[in-house]
Amino acid sequence: MKKIFFLSTIIFIIVSCGPPLELRSVAYKGMYEEKPLSVLIMPPINRSTAVDAKEYFHSTLNVPIANAGYYVIPPFLSMEILKKESAYDSELFLDIPLKKFEEVFGADVIVFTIIHKWDKNKLLATVKVDVEYIIKSVKTNQILYTRRGQITYDASVDAGNALASLIISAINTAVTDYVPVARACNAFTLFDLPRGNYSPLHMKDGAEKAGRKTFKATVGSVGYY
Amino acid sequence: MYKRNYIVLITAFLLVSCGPPKTLYTWGGKKYAYSKTSYKYLKASNEETSERLTKTYEKIINDQKGTRKVPPPGILADYGFLLLQQNKTEEGKQMLMKEIELYPESEIFITRILKMIGE
Numbered sequence: 001m002k003k004i005f006f007l008s009t010i011i012f013i014i015v016s017c018g019p020p021l022e023l024r025s026v027a028y029k030g031m032y033e034e035k036p037l038s039v040l041i042m043p044p045i046n047r048s049t050a051v052d053a054k055e056y057f058h059s060t061l062n063v064p065i066a067n068a069g070y071y072v073i074p075p076f077l078s079m080e081i082l083k084k085e086s087a088y089d090s091e092l093f094l095d096i097p098l099k100k101f102e103e104v105f106g107a108d109v110i111v112f113t114i115i116h117k118w119d120k121n122k123l124l125a126t127v128k129v130d131v132e133y134i135i136k137s138v139k140t141n142q143i144l145y146t147r148r149g150q151i152t153y154d155a156s157v158d159a160g161n162a163l164a165s166l167i168i169s170a171i172n173t174a175v176t177d178y179v180p181v182a183r184a185c186n187a188f189t190l191f192d193l194p195r196g197n198y199s200p201l202h203m204k205d206g207a208e209k210a211g212r213k214t215f216k217a218t219v220g221s222v223g224y225y
Numbered sequence: 226m227y228k229r230n231y232i233v234l235i236t237a238f239l240l241v242s243c244g245p246p247k248t249l250y251t252w253g254g255k256k257y258a259y260s261k262t263s264y265k266y267l268k269a270s271n272e273e274t275s276e277r278l279t280k281t282y283e284k285i286i287n288d289q290k291g292t293r294k295v296p297p298p299g300i301l302a303d304y305g306f307l308l309l310q311q312n313k314t315e316e317g318k319q320m321l322m323k324e325i326e327l328y329p330e331s332e333i334f335i336t337r338i339l340k341m342i343g344e
Contacts, residue, residue: 038330059264066297067248071330074299076263077306077338106333179264198249198293 024194025206027213030144031194032206034137036108039070039196040078040101042090048118048130056178057113057131064186065111069199073105081105098138109135109144117150118178125156127181133189147189147211152218153181184219250291257281279307298328302335309342318342 025032041061046054058079062072081104082088090112093101101107117130128150135145156165192211195201252259262281266274282304286296305320321339325332 055267056264059267060260062299063252063260063297066250066299069249071298071328073331073334074302074306074324076303077299078334080306081338104334104337106330179260183260198298200292 021209021212023206024192024208024210027192027210028145028194030137030140030142031135032203034108034139034144035197035203036137036144037071037197038073038106038108039065039111039135040073040105040107040109041065041075041111042093042113043079043082043088044113044115045090045094046115048115050115050118050178053115053118053178053182057115057182060179060182060186061111061113063183064190065193068190068193069196069202071196071198073107078105094134097141098136102138107138109137111135116148125154127153127155129153129181129185131185131189145193146213147192148214149185149189150214150216151185151188152216153184154218154220188217188219248291249293250297251285251289252297253281253284254288257284259285275307275311279304279311282307295327298331299324301327302331302338306338314342 041058044054044057044061046057058075062075066072079088085104087093093110094112098107098110101110112134114132114134115129116132117128119128120126121128129152130148130150132148133146134143136142137144189211192209195205253262257277257280259281262274262277266278268274282300285300286304289296291297301320302324305317305324308314308317308320318339321335325335
């Protein structure tokens with residue numbers, strides 16, 4: 001028994017190396033105070049050279065946020081209205097009062113994403129993404145949640161021998177669509193988003209650890225949904 | 226000694242990684258995976274992609290296996306929006322109203338859409 005305890009302590013230390021992580025109730029204090037319910041996902045801000053990244057990232061964000069227990073304002077319908085109202089360029093709204101979004105969409109918070117980098121490397125079979133997530137309160141304009149990750153998506157395949165692996169991996173990267181990459185980034189980054197009203201963990205996860213504000217990670221595919 | 230530690234480690238790993246993922250909602254399963262069909266529709270909206278997305282919405286709404294056992298937020302309304310685009314106005318409106326019923330917080334936005342359709 002003692003041994004198991006000793007071992008699990010070692011595992012814990014290995015996992016939690018580096019400066020101590022903050023609790024979610026501290027790191028995302030505003031989320032616990034404001035208890036937002038309705039979330040509007042804005043079209044991503046694309047500062048990378050991958051021209052289509054914006055639309056494809058947009059189509060992957062509602063699932064993890066809904067799964068975290070929030071009401072996500074219908075993504076296709078809200079995109080249509082944002083286009084109609086000439087509000088499709090999220091950059092314009094990043095630093096201005098957001099009260100209007102409460103009136104039109106009934107939103108409590110707005111999710112902005114900034115794609116800083118999106119580089120494919122066929123030889124290494126990787127996609128390197130630098131993406132920032134910002135959740136702002138419509139009522140107070142405060143940033144309630146923010147994380148920025150330099151994420152390497154590994155599309156490599158082990159085919160048994162080095163040359164075959166290299167060729168298959170290169171093909172795999174060439175066909176790697178934005179969707180699985182975006183989904184892996186979302187899943188990795190948003191794991192510590194405090195749970196919303198529809199989750200049984202709502203207001204009960206404040207004592208869990210928050211992730212680091214900025215981080216580097218290598219991720220693989222996260223299945224389908 | 227080492228062997229025992231090894232077993233403990235493997236057991237710890239299995240404990241952490243076992244069990245089916247319990248999510249609030251399911252999103253169409255493998256055949257009609259929402260992320261794929263919505264992405265394809267977004268990339269090119271044509272008869273084929275629109276039909277696949279329709280089937281995905283129907284699966285999510287009628288075959289919901291998430292712990293909440295109700296369609297996820299936004300899906301009924303987005304399905305309604307797709308039906309409206311297919312000129313199925315009455316069915317579309319019904320879906321929009323179901324969204325309000327299930328998620329009252331959607332009322333501000335959906336009522337606005339219903340008014341726009343009525344105009």
